[in-house]
Amino acid sequence: MPMKQNFLENMALWCYDSDTHEAVNVFKNDQENFRMLDPMWIINISASDINMLFRHDIFYEDKDAHQALRFQRVVCFCFYRGIHAGSTWSEKH
Secondary structure, three states, X not given: OOOOOOOOOOEEEEEEEOOOXXXXXXXXXXXXXXXXXXXXXXXXXXXXXXXXXXXXXOEOOHHHHHHXXXXXXXXXXXXXXXXXXXXXXXXXX
C-alpha cells in the first residue's frame, strides 16, 4: 500500500486502538491522527518515520498486547534490517 513519507516528525505518541484494531499515530499539533490497520504497512514508510516509531514504544492496554506488539515487532525488524520505502532487499543482503 502506498504510504505517506516523512510525516511523523511531529508525532507525540502512537497507540493501539482496540475498538478499530489499528495503530494510531497521534501528533503534537492539530494534525489529524494517522491510522494503520496492518502492521506490514510499516515497511512502506520512510527510514526517518521508522526511526521515529522505533524510538517510541507503542501504548496499549494489557488485553491488547498480542496485537499491539505486532506493530512494534515490524518496526524493530525494519529498523535493524534497514527495510523502508525505497530500500531493496539486495542492498543489505
